[in-house]
Amino acid sequence: MASTLDTTWHLPAPAKLNLFLHITGVRDDGYHNLQTIFQLLDYSDEVTLKRRPDGVVNRVEGLASVEPEDDLIVKAARALQAYTGTQYGADLGVRKVLPIGGGIGGGSSDAATTLLGLNQLWECNLPEQELLSIARTLGADVPVFVKGVSAWAEGIGEDLTPLALPEKWYVVIHPNVFISTTKLFSSKLLTRNRTVLRMRIFPTADNENVFESVVRKEYPEVEDSLKWLSKFSTARMTGTGSCIFASFESKQQAVAVMQQVPRKWVAFVAKAVNNSPLLEALKLNAERN
């Protein structure tokens, strides 16, 4: 079969949820040590990549609110160029599906998809360990999307242990509130000294997201949406918010709840997956070349 290396690639960049999130300490560099479970979702942005022979990295489609040089897809491409010294460039695009700044990791996932996609397209063939270390320089949430599995996470989110989680259906609501990750990490109200959990499984008690109580106080829309969703199932906030979520056993149940979400909020239903749809797409591309 003909090589696909000179065609435009369309790759998924899936969302994540933090099923619980504890902060266990603050490091000398100001970053926080966490314990969390990353649950991947089969619900994704679409990243497009087209190889260029001239070394130019050009964003051809993306968020109007994010300057091309600030876009994590451009940053990821430049980081891989710098690391490998490749002569190739790329036309990059992202079609956003995932709410921005919602704690579901859209920008981080776009970066991971760009890294892994270009690693193949530019024929760099870097091993996972090296891609993970580049990912870490782009953001604390990027490594889990490079690893491409739902996982228990420690450190700043880069120390990952794959987990087989029940593949439930989630209703995710974005209550139209935008919260700065950096600002929230610096809140005086945050609990930063949770006991380190030894068992790398979903804790049966003390399994909250420590950001949630802080956000509930400051953002009434988040408080209201959590109260609303709690009528149907246990509802939590993911990451630094503002998205909230609840799980259901079937797609039918999840869709029935989503259809009742007040129109002032954005909502979607997504299946939990243990393996990223990105890795599957990349495997197919590799087989074609």
Ligand SMILES: C[C@@](CO)(OP(=O)(O)O)[C@H](O)COP(=O)(O)OP(=O)(O)OC[C@H]1O[C@@H](n2ccc(N)nc2=O)[C@H](O)[C@@H]1O
């Ligand atoms: C909170 C989490 C949980 O999954 O997710 P989001 O809600 O952002 O999706 C992540 O830790 C966010 O990861 P990410 O959004 O990649 O953060 P980064 O760009 O690396 O860092 C943004 C800022 O957050 C703070 N930060 C981030 C991670 C961490 N473990 N400790 C921190 O103190 C730092 O102030 C940093 O400057």
Ligand SMILES: Nc1ncnc2c1ncn2[C@@H]1O[C@H](COP(=O)(O)OP(=O)(O)O)[C@@H](O)[C@H]1O
């Ligand atoms: N490709 C991208 N998609 C979304 N946000 C991006 C992207 N590139 C850079 N950003 C910046 O990253 C910030 C956080 O975005 P996002 O990853 O969606 O949220 P979160 O970290 O809360 O999950 C945005 O406000 C935006 O300024």
